[in-house]
Amino acid sequence: MKGTEIIVKALKEEGVDTIFGYPGGQAVDIFDALYGEKEIEVILPRHEQALIHAADGYARSTGKVGVCLVTSGPGATNLVTGIATANYDSVPLVCITGQVPLGLMGNDAFQEVDIVGITNSICKYAVTVRTREELPRILKEAFYIARTGRPGPVVVDIPKDIQQAEGSDAYPEEVNMRGYKPNQSVHVGQIKKAVSMLKRAKKPLFLIGGGVNISGANEEMRQLAETTGVPVITTIMGKGAIPSDHRLYLGNIGIHGSYAANHAVSECDVLFSIGTRFNDRITGKISEFAKNAKIIHIDIDSASISKNIVVDIPIVADARLAIMKLLEYVAPLKNEKWVEQLLQWKEEYPITMNNYDGLTPEKIIQYINNHFESPIVTTDVGQNQLWATQYLELQSGRHFLTSGGLGTMGYGFPAAIGAKIGNPESTVIAISGDGGMQMNIQELATAVALELPLILIVLNNGYLGNVRQWQELFYQKRYSNTCLRYRKSCEDNCTDKSKCCPKYTPDFIKLAESYEAYGIRISKEEEIARAFDYALGHKNAPTIIECVIEREANVFPIVPTGKTLDDMIMD
Amino acid sequence: MKVKKRYISLYVENRIGVLAKISGLLAGKSYNLDTLTVGVTEDPAVSRMTIGLTIDDITFEQVKKQLNRCVVVIKVIDISEVPIHKKELLFIKVSSCTEKDKAEIFRIAQAFELEVIDYDRKNVMVQCVKTEGANNDMIALFNDIFVNRIEVVRGGSVAIEAISTRSQ
Numbered sequence: 001m002k003g004t005e006i007i008v009k010a011l012k013e014e015g016v017d018t019i020f021g022y023p024g025g026q027a028v029d030i031f032d033a034l035y036g037e038k039e040i041e042v043i044l045p046r047h048e049q050a051l052i053h054a055a056d057g058y059a060r061s062t063g064k065v066g067v068c069l070v071t072s073g074p075g076a077t078n079l080v081t082g083i084a085t086a087n088y089d090s091v092p093l094v095c096i097t098g099q100v101p102l103g104l105m106g107n108d109a110f111q112e113v114d115i116v117g118i119t120n121s122i123c124k125y126a127v128t129v130r131t132r133e134e135l136p137r138i139l140k141e142a143f144y145i146a147r148t149g150r151p152g153p154v155v156v157d158i159p160k161d162i163q164q165a166e167g168s169d170a171y172p173e174e175v176n177m178r179g180y181k182p183n184q185s186v187h188v189g190q191i192k193k194a195v196s197m198l199k200r201a202k203k204p205l206f207l208i209g210g211g212v213n214i215s216g217a218n219e220e221m222r223q224l225a226e227t228t229g230v231p232v233i234t235t236i237m238g239k240g241a242i243p244s245d246h247r248l249y250l251g252n253i254g255i256h257g258s259y260a261a262n263h264a265v266s267e268c269d270v271l272f273s274i275g276t277r278f279n280d281r282i283t284g285k286i287s288e289f290a291k292n293a294k295i296i297h298i299d300i301d302s303a304s305i306s307k308n309i310v311v312d313i314p315i316v317a318d319a320r321l322a323i324m325k326l327l328e329y330v331a332p333l334k335n336e337k338w339v340e341q342l343l344q345w346k347e348e349y350p351i352t353m354n355n356y357d358g359l360t361p362e363k364i365i366q367y368i369n370n371h372f373e374s375p376i377v378t379t380d381v382g383q384n385q386l387w388a389t390q391y392l393e394l395q396s397g398r399h400f401l402t403s404g405g406l407g408t409m410g411y412g413f414p415a416a417i418g419a420k421i422g423n424p425e426s427t428v429i430a431i432s433g434d435g436g437m438q439m440n441i442q443e444l445a446t447a448v449a450l451e452l453p454l455i456l457i458v459l460n461n462g463y464l465g466n467v468r469q470w471q472e473l474f475y476q477k478r479y480s481n482t483c484l485r486y487r488k489s490c491e492d493n494c495t496d497k498s499k500c501c502p503k504y505t506p507d508f509i510k511l512a513e514s515y516e517a518y519g520i521r522i523s524k525e526e527e528i529a530r531a532f533d534y535a536l537g538h539k540n541a542p543t544i545i546e547c548v549i550e551r552e553a554n555v556f557p558i559v560p561t562g563k564t565l566d567d568m569i570m571d
Numbered sequence: 572m573k574v575k576k577r578y579i580s581l582y583v584e585n586r587i588g589v590l591a592k593i594s595g596l597l598a599g600k601s602y603n604l605d606t607l608t609v610g611v612t613e614d615p616a617v618s619r620m621t622i623g624l625t626i627d628d629i630t631f632e633q634v635k636k637q638l639n640r641c642v643v644v645i646k647v648i649d650i651s652e653v654p655i656h657k658k659e660l661l662f663i664k665v666s667s668c669t670e671k672d673k674a675e676i677f678r679i680a681q682a683f684e685l686e687v688i689d690y691d692r693k694n695v696m697v698q699c700v701k702t703e704g705a706n707n708d709m710i711a712l713f714n715d716i717f718v719n720r721i722e723v724v725r726g727g728s729v730a731i732e733a734i735s736t737r738s739q
Contacts, residue, residue, distance in 0.1 A: 120592050121599045125642040130587070145642060179584060180642045303636035306629070 001169035003135055003162045004033035007096070010139040011040055013171050016067050018421060020055040022048050024071020025111060026098030029163045031069075043421060043450070046442040048075055050414035052082025053440070056091050057415030060401045061376050062422040063216065065146050068095040073111030076157075077118065081408055083153045084122040088405025089237060090214055092151035094142045099128065101161040116157050124152030125180075132165035137172055144175040149182030150301040151214060183300060186317040186325045194272070194296045194313050195329040201270035201294075203338045204230045207253060210237030210404065211275015211299060213397030217320035218242065221274075224323050228330050230272070231342050233261035235282050236385075237404040238275065240394035248339070250346050254282040255559040256386045259349035262557075262565040264342050265290050274298045275319040278308040279405065288564040298322045351390045351557065355571055356550050359525050361459055364547055365391035367528045368429060374399060375427040376419045380412035380436030382466035384459045386555040388431050410439025413456060417443060420452045427455070434460040434484060434504070441506075444515035447542040454542040455535045461551045462504055469554045473569070474561075508546040517541050523548040572627040576605075577651035578730050579635065581620040584643045585611055592643055593620065602626070602634050606659075606703065606727030617645060621657075621730045623703065650730055657730035661699040661706040662688075663713050664722040668695055675716065683709065703728050 001009070007030055011019065020043045023031045034042055045051040048070050055066030066086075070076055076097040086093050100109040105128075116126040125145045129135050135158070142154040198204055212221050222242045225232050233253045234241050242249055251258030253265055262284075265271065271293040276282070283289040286308060297304075297311040298319060305314045315322055353362040365388060368375060377392055378401040379385040385402055394400050401419060403411040416430035437458045447454055459465075468482040483494075487502045512519030518538050522531045522545065535543035557568040583589050590609055597604050606623040624634065631651075638647045665676060668690075676695045680687050689696040699709050706725060713721045 116588060117591060120588075120595055128588070177642065179645045301640065303633065303640050305636075307633055307636075310629075 001167065002029075002033070003132055003158070003165050003167065004029045006136050006167070006169060006171065007139065007158070007163070008033045008037060008040070009169065009171055010136060010143075011067065014065065014143045016040060016065070018043060018058065019067040019069055020045060020051045020058070020418070021069035022051055022071070022075060024073075024075045024098065026072040026100060026160045027069060027075065028071075029160065030096070030098065030158075042069075043446070045414060045417070045446045047440065048078030049081055049410065050417075050440040050443045050446070052079045052093070052095065053085065053408075053411050053414035054418035054421070054443075054446075055093055056082060056086050056411075057378060057401050057418030058422040059086075059091050059093060059418070060089075060415070061398050061419040063398060064422070065092045065094055065143055066418065068093060070095070071098045071111065072100055072115070073113050075111075076115040077113055080118060080122070081406075083119050083155065085403050085406045085408045085411060086153040087122050087124065089403065090151045090210060091153065092146040093153040094146050095153060095155045097155060097157045098163070099157045099159040102130065102159045103161070105159065115155060119155050123155050124150075126155035126157070128157040129159065129162050132162050132167040135162060135167070136170065140172045141175055141177055141180075144177075145180060149180075150304075183302075183316050183318070184321075186322050187315060188325065190313060190315045191322065191325045192329060194315060195326065197270055197294060197296060197313060198228065198230070198272060198330070199333065201333070202335065203267055203269040204228070204333065204335060205264050205268035205271055205293075206230050206232040207235070207265070207271055207273040207276060208232055208238040208241040209235045209274065209276025211319040212238055212241040212323075214275070215300075215318050215320040216397065217323050218397045220320060220323040220327060222246070224326055224330065227327065228333050229335065229339065230333060231264065231339055233257075233264055235276050235279070235404070236389040236402060239389060239392075240397045240400050243395050244393035247343070250342055251351070252389055253565070255284060256390065256555055256557065257282075257559075257565070258346070258351055258390075259557060259568065259570070260342055260345035262559070262568060263345055266292070266564065266566040268293045270294050270296065272296045274323065275300070277304045280308070283308065284559050284565040284567075285562055349570070353553065356553050359523055359528070359547055359549055360553065361387040361547075361549060362391050363525050364457065364459075364528055365431070367532065369393045371532065372427050372429070375429050376401065376416075376423060378402065378412045378415040378419060378428070378430045380430075380432035381407045381409045382433050382436060382464065383461075383469065383553075383555050384412075384431050384433040384436070386466070387459075390555070409436040411436070413437060414440050414443050414446075416454050416456070417447055417450070417452060420454055421450070429455040429457060431457045431459065433465060434458055434462065434508075435464045437508075438506075441511070444512065444517050444542065448516050451540040452542055453539050455532070456542055456544045458508055458544055458546045459549055460504065460508070460546050461549050461553065462501070463551060465553075466555070468552070472552065472554070473558070508544050512542075512544045518543040519546065520544070521546040521548060572629065574625055574627050576623065576625050577631055577649070578655070578657065578728065579620075579622040579624070579638070580648040580650050580730060580732075581622060581638060582612070582645040582648075583618050583620060584645065585616050585618040586643065589618065589643045592641065593638070596637060596641065597622075597634070600633070600637060602630065608727040608729050610729075621728055623728050648732075650732060654733035654736050655730045656733055657702060657728045658700050659703050659706050659728045660726040661701070661709065662696060662724050663699065663709065664694060664696045665713065665717045666694050666720050666722070668693055672717065679712065685709070
């Protein structure tokens with residue numbers, strides 16, 4: 001059996017029915033082996049970066065491993081941003097990169113790069129296959145490593161001559177790696193300690209990160225919150241861990257978190273955190289973070305524990321297994337006063353955009369909340385993402401896909417393509433800004449080719465809005481390189497938005513039409529329903545809803561860099 | 572936070588790119604390592620590294636965890652607090668030696684149990700197998716006596732757990 005045939009066999013054995021591929025000289029043999037293959041659909045995005053984001057969106061929304069197949073050199077390097085994106089957010093991917101033949105490696109051959117060297121620090125594992133004999137074992141290990149433990153991207157670099165070489169057709173059934181033994185149990189002693197600390201708490205709080213969504217512990221998490229009566233806050237990756245409209249849910253923590261959530265962290269006496277890395281976006285000034293609290297931390301990745309925050313009770317375990325174990329020991333706590341106070345804050349200080357008239361992102365997202373049953377929503381990065389994290393209501397995990405760790409612009413639209421492919425029955429909505437949308441705009445061709453009825457919301461304020469907001473608040477309105485309506489003939493240092501700015505390019509509606517997609521532009525609140533109805537009318541093609549919003553709308557609250565979480569600018 | 576010298580003994584897969592992976596990981600996380608030595612073990616599929624760092628407790632814990640989560644790492648052993656034997660190979664070449672210099676070098680060699688392993692009319696080379704600290708002292712001594720005339724190469728510490736409780 002040829003190397004390429006064992007690759008196809010491996011994909012089938014691993015249950016892969018969809019891969020995201022872009023052919024090239026050193027991958028052409030693998031594509032040849034996939035030609036006419038009935039069990040595996042190959043998706044052809046129009047750029048490798050979008051390709052890997054699509055695979056990522058597919059993986060996040062389905063829980064399956066996303067598979068990328070690209071050629072050597074530029075095909076491989078175009079994956080780099082997507083690999084880092086998946087790595088930060090613990091997304092299981094197997095990225096197969098073609099490589100020049102072994103004999104040419106190191107010779108600076110055409111389209112040769114050391115992709116393993118390049119990606120080593122941004123993936124879970126990267127390996128070059130050096131013999132035909134080890135190819136099946138390495139593929140088996142790649143899938144195992146990608147999906148177990150803290151999931152992540154794995155790069156398998158396969159030289160062309162190994163793809164072509166004949167060898168055994170056996171695909172291993174088991175993995176035995178001496179260097180990789182993911183934790184598959186829970187330390188009961190630590191669980192008991194945690195429960196007893198929780199029992200003694202007067203102001204306990206759950207801080208939930210992406211780990212709960214990844215491990216599929218949403219139902220268990222809801223039970224845990226309800227059984228104990230302890231309020232829940234989430235990171236943006238943890239959003240959806242329990243339903244957003246749950247009584248005990250206070251909102252997101254972090255630099256754009258809710259008043260109740262951020263103040264809860266500062267006030268709590270036991271912070272019980274599950275599946276979060278205590279990233280700087282959620283902690284604010286680290287020395288002041290949860291300064292009154294003892295901290296319990298469950299994480300599958302021991303390196304995430306006590307990395308940023310010193311933890312009192314560490315528990316290295318899968319979130320779901322740990323929560324199930326906790327459920328055996330926890331009992332209702334009596335913290336009514338504390339809970340009441342938090343719920344009062346939640347009531348008194350909601351996040352709103354009431355300061356702005358007309359069409360606001362809040363109203364658009366509220367429309368989604370009110371009119372769609374469990375849609376999958378992807379975002380790009382910037383204000384669009386932050387507004388989505390603030391206003392979107394979620395019932396469960398795997399329905400909100402966003403580049404939380406790396407913050408990758410250009411992620412949202414291709415991720416939506418992957419999510420729709422993985423969930424053909426779900427409504428998939430991508431929320432982007434006018435900046436990020438253009439980073440992978442070419443994927444309109446992919447979405448049209450695949451006849452995907454995506455709803456693509458472009459919040460168009462003509463700015464790279466998040467940076468512009470920073471410039472407004474912290475850089476004396478020096479809008480350096482953030483205006484997307486800028487033309488060379490503009491005056492220097494323009495700050496007067498009342499004057500007539502040049503026309504925005506591109507015209508998203510005409511652009512959509514040129515791809516044979518649909519487009520509608522709205523600028524008033526009353527038009528929201530019509531726009532969504534228009535989009536829903538297209539069953540076989542994507543629709544861009546371009547929302548022309550207030551140019552200088554800001555995301556509030558915001559915690560300035562270096563400040564403590566409860567030191568928030570509210571509006 | 573207290574910074575002190577620590578050692579890790581690291582078993583890794585003996586494969587292309589593993590040294591780069593480990594050194595890249597440490598560099599990428601801004602962990603400054605003092606020494607890193609590597610060589611194949613009794614099992615040709617396994618290499619063993621000795622990594623020396625001057626580092627505080629919290630960062631050192633992170634280093635160990637980060638190494639542990641590497642797929643190519645088989646075992647991380649913290650040998651900072653256990654009895655170990657550790658040695659480093661050091662060569663010092665002294666050039667433009669007079670007869671008096673040569674005599675001095677031989678005297679030093681005798682006093683400190685160094686080995687003179689090579690010389691000609693003008694140059695002398697000594698070999699020193701001692702701890703990193705003792706080697707630092709030797710270099711300082713030679714630098715002091717033979718100003719701008721020494722050339723040094725050193726291998727970094729190799730360390731192994733002691734059999735009895737005595738250690739070096």
